Amino acid sequence: MEDTRCSPYHNCKRVSRLQQRRDHWKAGQRQGAEKWKPRMRFLVDGMLGGLARWLRILGQDVRYDANTKDNELLRIAHEKNMILLTRDEELYHRAIARKIPSALVLGETEEERLAQLASTFGVSLNVNMAETKCPECGSDLKETPKSDVGVEVPQTSLNLYDQFWKCTDQNCGKVYWVGRHWNRIRQTLEEAKKRASLEK
Numbered sequence: 071m072e073d074t075r076c077s078p079y080h081n082c083k084r085v086s087r088l089q090q091r092r093d094h095w096k097a098g099q100r101q102g103a104e105k106w107k108p109r110m111r112f113l114v115d116g117m118l119g120g121l122a123r124w125l126r127i128l129g130q131d132v133r134y135d136a137n138t139k140d141n142e143l144l145r146i147a148h149e150k151n152m153i154l155l156t157r158d159e160e161l162y163h164r165a166i167a168r169k170i171p172s173a174l175v176l177g178e179t180e181e182e183r184l185a186q187l188a189s190t191f192g193v194s195l196n197v198n199m200a201e202t203k204c205p206e207c208g209s210d211l212k213e214t215p216k217s218d219v220g221v222e223v224p225q226t227s228l229n230l231y232d233q234f235w236k237c238t239d240q241n242c243g244k245v246y247w248v249g250r251h252w253n254r255i256r257q258t259l260e261e262a263k264k265r266a267s268l269e270k
Contacts, residue, residue, distance in 0.1 A: 110191060113152040115143060115161065118175060121183050127255070128194060129201030132208050144170065153191070181258055185265035195259045195266065199235060199248070209239035211246065219245045
């Protein structure tokens with residue numbers, strides 16, 4: 071379904087259903103953004119696994135399980151006071167009806183999705199390794215001496231880099247370092263920042 075809008079400065083134009091959804095999202099979500107900003111904890115649905123990893127890299131507290139059912143997501147979000155992030159319109163409206171803070175994530179790319187959350191909830195798009203969570207499981211990372219990560223890290227990376235961070239969850243224990251792949255991470259975040267500035 072489409073509608074038509076006019077303004078004194080622009081020609082009449084058709085507004086797609088996607089734009090209507092964006093307008094609804096902006097009106098509904100920005101009202102509670104400041105309330106949640108100091109203690110944000112995100113619950114991410116199964117369609118947004120990539121976004122969950124990005125938010126953890128940015129130091130956000132994120133819970134993600136690809137197999138969690140909708141009713142369980144609603145229960146967890148309500149009981150744990152978490153912000154539900156979803157691509158599912160029906161789930162989003164169910165959350166809003168129950169007064170559960172939620173965002174309908176509209177973007178098709180990670181840059182668009184990160185920009186939306188930066189605009190809505192004030193998520194910082196800068197990486198601080200002192201705050202970064204394990205992208206895999208969401209646990210804290212701890213800076214670890216090079217001598218203690220030899221088994222988990224390729225020799226070429228050990229030769230090139232000096233700083234390493236290890237997941238504090240013993241069941242995970244993954245090791246991270248700022249390598250060449252960080253160029254791609256920086257590019258994604260810079261593009262997200264540009265998009266976020268346009269949404270203000």
